[in-house]
Amino acid sequence: MSDNGFEPQIVGFLCRWCTYTGADLAGTSRIKYPPNVIPIKVMCSGRVDPSFVLKALADGADGVLISGCHPGDCHYSSGNYNALKRFHLLQSTLEQFGIEKERVKLTWVSASEGDLFASVVKDITATVSELGPLNWKSVASGVGEEKAS
């Protein structure tokens, strides 16, 4: 929650092996963190296609968190490196679309790092709160509506 009262909606793509389990640990450890990240369990951060991120933003998310295993720890050996590479190209793509690149964040959180997960969520929630609503529907207003037949 920010000073301006804006509650961002952030979609979190969390790797099933590390970050999702880390998020579970944060919960079972009763660590308090903002409720703004809506978690989606994926098999690997390497599964997160850039179009998932763009769709989330286009459909109303204010930010996106992608989080996987630490480099070297990927359950599938190199999926998180693919996430890392896609993330950097996605950042320059977002800038060209006029979207602040800070709205999308890539982090590494292991299954034992519940406290780190909580601080990652606090971090991105604060960043996106500061940036304000994205409200992409108003940018691409009316696309796909009011058709003549």
Next chain:
Amino acid sequence: MSEKPKLALYWAASCGGCEIAVLDLSEKILDVANAFDIVFWPVAMDFKTKDVEAMEDKSIDVCLFNGAIRTSDNEYMAKLLRQKSKVLVAFGSCSYGGGIPALANLKTLRGIMERVYLESPSTVNPEKIFPKTHYQVPEGEIELPELYEDVRTLPQTVDVEYFVPGCAPNPDRIWDVVQAVVSGALPPAGSVVGAFEKTVCDECHFNKEEKKVKKFVRPHQVIPDTNRCLLEQGILCLGVATRGGCGAKCTNVNMPCRGCYGPAEGVADQGAKFLSAVASMVDSQDEAEIKEILKGVVDPVGTAYRFHLAASLLHKARSQEIAGEKALAAAKH
């Protein structure tokens, strides 16, 4: 009156290349003229808008509509031809995905107008005159169509039965479509016709091995190995993310695919798919080196969304964030 099905062809925001592609049917164009009664084709025959307005609703059997929706006139004609046509086909990349005109969606309308009418080096306009939609002259009021804030596709404007991709569509595929219409063997409404389900790579003759790249290059910087996949040589070729059907004409002459046939079957966002593929090719696990290699992708949106920006998930760039936009707003009185 003849019993032949009625065919209309129209162009909106387009270059005319789609019209040429129809003429590229060569002598088969005579078969088209035999099979159809052409009731509207402004580029080739003398018809006026009022002739279309006078037609009965749904009296045109097939309308091939090329060009994006950029102006109020484009929109009017799209809605009129929708009303008059049984089957409306989004013909060519501009109509289907926005095409080259939709790259304007990376800028604001005002930014484009100021660039064109004030800033471009060849422009002398000290009185800062901009085109107006209505202007009074001694003979009466004259009217120009309104230019819209963003470029839209035909299916974003009206309901469309079929999509024929391509900039321009391959004449062989146009002929397939003509034959399908004549024989009545059309697929279910909403299908892409005149293209394949697989990507351009399926038609491309280059040898394809493992895609690992240390450096991206632009086509003018290298003379490519003519036996090996261009993407593997670091040239940004969109074939991997583009629907086939074109006959891989570009890669046949050692030029990279630019993506005009749009996304492959079932893909929502061609650009994102391409950028995903390109990024995963980077042959490094070191973050600094990854960033350095990716600097070789100099214009991700302009490259990956060249023909399908309007139909992409984000559709356009956010205006207030565009470089110079804030400065322009401040400069405006």
